[in-house]
Amino acid sequence: MKIVFYGAGNMASAIFIGMIENRVVKPEQIYLTSRSQKEKIMFFRENLGVNVSYDDTELLDGADYVILASKPQSFPDVAKRIRPHLEEKTKIVSVMAGTQIKTIRRELKTENPIARIMPNTNAMVQHSVSGITYSENFPNKDELVELMKSFGTTVVVEEEDEMHNITAATGSGSAFLYYIYEKYAESLMDLGFSEEEAMFLTTNLVIGAGKMVEDSELPFSQLRKNITSKRGTTEAGLEALDGEGIKEILSRTLYAAASRSQELSKDDADE
Numbered sequence: 001m002k003i004v005f006y007g008a009g010n011m012a013s014a015i016f017i018g019m020i021e022n023r024v025v026k027p028e029q030i031y032l033t034s035r036s037q038k039e040k041i042m043f044f045r046e047n048l049g050v051n052v053s054y055d056d057t058e059l060l061d062g063a064d065y066v067i068l069a070s071k072p073q074s075f076p077d078v079a080k081r082i083r084p085h086l087e088e089k090t091k092i093v094s095v096m097a098g099t100q101i102k103t104i105r106r107e108l109k110t111e112n113p114i115a116r117i118m119p120n121t122n123a124m125v126q127h128s129v130s131g132i133t134y135s136e137n138f139p140n141k142d143e144l145v146e147l148m149k150s151f152g153t154t155v156v157v158e159e160e161d162e163m164h165n166i167t168a169a170t171g172s173g174s175a176f177l178y179y180i181y182e183k184y185a186e187s188l189m190d191l192g193f194s195e196e197e198a199m200f201l202t203t204n205l206v207i208g209a210g211k212m213v214e215d216s217e218l219p220f221s222q223l224r225k226n227i228t229s230k231r232g233t234t235e236a237g238l239e240a241l242d243g244e245g246i247k248e249i250l251s252r253t254l255y256a257a258a259s260r261s262q263e264l265s266k267d268d269a270d271e
């Protein structure tokens with residue numbers, strides 16, 4: 001199998017590192033290209049043993065999958081590179097937020113099978129939860145799902161439009177959680193901890209809570225209740241959090257992200 005990544009940035013590298021670490025593909029089956037940051041992809045060649053090239057003929061010759069992993073705004077340039085060399089057998093898989101299958105088809109001027117996936121950077125530790133949707137002519141869907149299992153779990157989305165919500169929930173989702181961790185650590189500093197202490201406490205709290213969520217069969221609400229004593233410290237803190245409208249804040253956050261995905265799909269949809 002030959003898998004070619006157009007773009008080797010944060011998301012692509014999380015995917016191919018996850019694939020290689022899980023031994024689902026061999027490094028020599030992976031080809032990387034980028035726009036200009038050659039040193040970065042040479043680093044991957046030296047450290048992982050993947051192939052690197054800027055020759056589109058060589059890259060696309062016999063490719064089974066082409067992964068579109070640039071920013072949506074760079075896609076027209078990527079499409080120009082791919083278009084003249086795309087073979088009929090090559091399946092196209094896009095990780096780009098918002099960019100619709102019909103837009104990819106139009107830019108690449110192709111009837112080739114296209115899938116859109118929406119992973120997250122937890123792919124690097126094989127814990128992405130990724131949405132996936134396919135064009136009608138996509139063959140052997142199981143093969144792609146198996147490949148994706150190497151970097152986490154997958155959720156098949158029947159309607160492409162549902163990808164907007166998946167993008168908000170999981171594509172962007174870990175960034176929202178990291179931001180909460182950041183603010184938690186900053187608030188510990190307000191309480192009087194040093195930066196080092198605040199980072200140490202927050203990091204271990206997050207790791208421990210993650211393991212509890214993984215190992216325990218209890219819902220989040222029960223895990224919370226198990227910590228909350230009547231008229232105790234946790235109850236006091238939770239009342240303050242609820243008073244600030246934590247649920248509404250998170251709803252607005254997710255709504256803003258999903259709306260941006262919709263806007264991105266309109267930007268490129270009908271020009």
Ligand SMILES: NC(=O)C1=CN([C@@H]2O[C@H](COP(=O)(O)OP(=O)(O)OC[C@H]3O[C@@H](n4cnc5c(N)ncnc54)[C@H](OP(=O)(O)O)[C@@H]3O)[C@@H](O)[C@H]2O)C=CC1
Nearest residue numbers: 007008009010011034035036037070071072074077096097
């Ligand atoms: N980051 C994330 O958590 C997630 C990102 N996504 C999607 O993944 C995509 C990439 O995001 P991310 O990895 O964060 O972005 P990065 O900026 O980290 O990476 C973008 C990559 O695209 C390359 N690129 C740009 N233009 C071209 C070109 N003409 N030919 C070949 N390669 C090109 C860049 O090369 P160079 O470095 O040389 O400029 C770079 O390697 C986006 O579409 C985003 O919506 C989806 C889910 C999660």
Ligand SMILES: O=C(O)[C@@H]1CCC=N1
Nearest residue numbers: 097167170171172173
């Ligand atoms: O911020 C973005 O647009 C991309 C898509 C999901 C995560 N990162």
